[in-house]
Amino acid sequence: MTLSPLGLPTDPAAWRHFVATRADEHLARAREVIATLKDGSAREVAATLGLWNDLDLALGNAGTAVAVLAEVHPDEAVRTLAEDRQQQVSRLGTERDLDRDLYDVMAAVPAGGLDAGSRRLLEHVLRDFRRAGVDRDEATRARLREINERTTVLGQDFARNIRDDVRSITIRPEQLAGLPQDYIDRHPAGDDGLVRITTDYPDTIPFRTFATDAAARRALMGEFANRAWPANDALLAELLDLRQEQADLLGYPDWAGYDAEVKMIGNGPAIATFVDRIAELADEPGRRDMQVLLARKRRDDPQASFLDSSDSAFYSELVRREQFDVDAQQVRRYFRFPDVRAGLLEVTGRLFGVDYRAAEGAPSWHEDVASYDVVRDGEVLGRIHLDLHPREGKFKHAAQFDLVPGVAGRQLPEGVLVCNFSDGLMEHDDVVTLFHEFGHLVHHVLGGAQRYARFSGVATEWDFVEAPSQLLEEWAWDADVLRSFARDETGEPIPADLVARMRTAEEFGKGVQMRTQMFYAALAYRLHRERPADRTALLRETQQRYDLFRHLEGTHFHASFGHLVEYASAYYTYAWSLVIAKDLFSAFDAHNLFDPAVAGRYRDTILAPGGSADAADLVADFLGRPYSFEAFGAWLARPAS
Numbered sequence: 001m002t003l004s005p006l007g008l009p010t011d012p013a014a015w016r017h018f019v020a021t022r023a024d025e026h027l028a029r030a031r032e033v034i035a036t037l038k039d040g041s042a043r044e045v046a047a048t049l050g051l052w053n054d055l056d057l058a059l060g061n062a063g064t065a066v067a068v069l070a071e072v073h074p075d076e077a078v079r080t081l082a083e084d085r086q087q088q089v090s091r092l093g094t095e096r097d098l099d100r101d102l103y104d105v106m107a108a109v110p111a112g113g114l115d116a117g118s119r120r121l122l123e124h125v126l127r128d129f130r131r132a133g134v135d136r137d138e139a140t141r142a143r144l145r146e147i148n149e150r151t152t153v154l155g156q157d158f159a160r161n162i163r164d165d166v167r168s169i170t171i172r173p174e175q176l177a178g179l180p181q182d183y184i185d186r187h188p189a190g191d192d193g194l195v196r197i198t199t200d201y202p203d204t205i206p207f208r209t210f211a212t213d214a215a216a217r218r219a220l221m222g223e224f225a226n227r228a229w230p231a232n233d234a235l236l237a238e239l240l241d242l243r244q245e246q247a248d249l250l251g252y253p254d255w256a257g258y259d260a261e262v263k264m265i266g267n268g269p270a271i272a273t274f275v276d277r278i279a280e281l282a283d284e285p286g287r288r289d290m291q292v293l294l295a296r297k298r299r300d301d302p303q304a305s306f307l308d309s310s311d312s313a314f315y316s317e318l319v320r321r322e323q324f325d326v327d328a329q330q331v332r333r334y335f336r337f338p339d340v341r342a343g344l345l346e347v348t349g350r351l352f353g354v355d356y357r358a359a360e361g362a363p364s365w366h367e368d369v370a371s372y373d374v375v376r377d378g379e380v381l382g383r384i385h386l387d388l389h390p391r392e393g394k395f396k397h398a399a400q401f402d403l404v405p406g407v408a409g410r411q412l413p414e415g416v417l418v419c420n421f422s423d424g425l426m427e428h429d430d431v432v433t434l435f436h437e438f439g440h441l442v443h444h445v446l447g448g449a450q451r452y453a454r455f456s457g458v459a460t461e462w463d464f465v466e467a468p469s470q471l472l473e474e475w476a477w478d479a480d481v482l483r484s485f486a487r488d489e490t491g492e493p494i495p496a497d498l499v500a501r502m503r504t505a506e507e508f509g510k511g512v513q514m515r516t517q518m519f520y521a522a523l524a525y526r527l528h529r530e531r532p533a534d535r536t537a538l539l540r541e542t543q544q545r546y547d548l549f550r551h552l553e554g555t556h557f558h559a560s561f562g563h564l565v566e567y568a569s570a571y572y573t574y575a576w577s578l579v580i581a582k583d584l585f586s587a588f589d590a591h592n593l594f595d596p597a598v599a600g601r602y603r604d605t606i607l608a609p610g611g612s613a614d615a616a617d618l619v620a621d622f623l624g625r626p627y628s629f630e631a632f633g634a635w636l637a638r639p640a641s
């Protein structure tokens with residue numbers, strides 16, 4: 001049977017209708033399936049699981065397309081309508097998770113005699129129900145609902161306070177020394193002769209990286225680290241208490257234990273062990289690079305005995321520029337967007353053994369979108385949509401969105417890359433980001449031929465999901481790969497020695513950065529575990545223990561630590577995925593990154609199964625052994641030279 005891609009509207013006026021019907025029809029279908037499951041009929045186990053799969057599929061179809069369109073559609077009315085439908089889908093999802101009668105139907109399914117895939121589905125379904133609290137008494141379920149609603153509001157308030165608390169410093173014009181000319185031009189002095197610099201990223205990031213005036217940097221970073229203080233400190237206290245109460249009601253020792261149960265790491269205390277292990281691996285390489293940074297700072301300030309948070313970006317950048325001779329202006333000449341996009345498709349097509357066939361005439365929400373069918377051995381596996389340039393009202397970051405979840409024999413997976421790159425010259429960082437996000441996209445498509453929607457594509461453990469993307473970044477650092485598409489205006493490919501210097505500069509300071517990452521990871525974990533009355537004291541103590549940069553006195557970073565909302569106690573996941581990505585990469589031959597035997601095995605054992613097996617088992621299957629810290633440790637210890 002040939003499956004067709006999702007039919008998007010060709011008429012610009014038809015999008016509102018499309019959004020409403022896409023969500024409403026599948027929501028209706030989901031309600032119908034729930035009613036059928038609860039109708040009291042005797043059913044074969046396979047029929048019950050099939051209905052459950054229909055339910056997952058209906059909720060997935062109702063939610064995915066509207067979630068993308070809420071972020072990317074150029075018409076605000078369409079975005080608003082899509083947001084409304086998103087809320088309806090999320091409401092039905094919560095209703096399902098706490099539906100006691102539905103739970104009773106699924107809990108009565110006999111697990112004996114099921115094949116492995118069906119047993120896994122049933123286990124996950126029952127686990128999701130139990131984690132929502134469906135098996136608790138009525139009063140407990142009512143309280144859990146209240147907690148959910150309140151934590152959602154607290155999370156939104158926490159994020160909004162960070163967004164809205166834009167602070168600033170005023171400086172004399174000469175304190176702009178070191179900044180690029182276009183930045184200086186955009187910051188003229190006011191009537192008082194002073195220049196205002198705000199804590200918004202476009203102001204702060206260049207300033208902390210380039211401003212040579214240490215006092216001005218410290219003043220700005222002091223304001224930056226105090227965004228949403230003190231308002232968010234109180235919200236955080238309440239949020240931490242509610243999460244603990246939720247864990248108590250569900251029978252877990254603490255929030256971290258509840259959250260970690262469904263991740264690779266498995267339990268709360270393992271987070272502390274992991275953080276300490278990484279901190280130890282990073283200790284020597286971190287202190288080594290820190291000496292280089294301190295020596296450089298002493299040339300400006302002979303008395304300096306340490307660096308603090310306001311020095312980190314400035315001296316890291318300075319050392320990279322002075323000692324590794326990488327000029328970003330020179331580098332970007334080689335990365336013209338059309339060539340990079342073509343190169344990305346060429347490189348990943350070769351690696352994964354697929355072709356990207358331009359979907360001629362396929363409708364989309366904006367003329368910038370390029371759509372391709374992903375084809376392997378003549379068979380269409382799915383469709384991807386690349387929406388890569390900024391425009392008004394569009395999502396501001398870089399991410400992969402599912403457009404359609406794939407189910408074998410029923411519907412093709414479709415995914416969307418949403419980024420904000422220039423359509424002219426790109427920074428190399430942007431090229432790395434593009435490869436990273438594309439890693440999520442191929443995971444979604446190549447893992448999208450599952451029997452059960454529950455396990456389609458990137459539906460794997462959350463602390464593993466970054467590993468395939470971090471792995472694909474390696475191809476964007478390879479000289480031969482880059483030379484295949486990165487050419488300057490005369491057609492000359494990027495010189496291999498320039499790529500070598502870029503890599504060296506990138507590797508400098510990785511131990512220092514990892515210590516800072518472990519500071520964040522430990523802080524997120526300890527806040528949830530200890531819920532201290534004085535959160536600033538915990539912040540200071542944790543920074544002193546893990547970070548190699550000193551705490552900036554009088555600041556309260558935890559109030560603007562936005563990850564505490566979505567990641568909660570699980571900030572460690574970035575480093576965890578990176579440990580695995582480095583281990584996966586160790587199986588590839590650094591001199592032959594396209595070896596079809598390794599790349600094909602990677603595609604088939606890691607990406608294709610999606611979430612249909614535990615990530616640890618997939619990784620062991622690919623590596624022929626359990627994952628280890630060895631490759632990561634070796635990468636961290638290797639000096640940049």
Ligand SMILES: [Zn+2]
Pocket residue numbers: 436437440466469
């Ligand atoms: Zn990612």
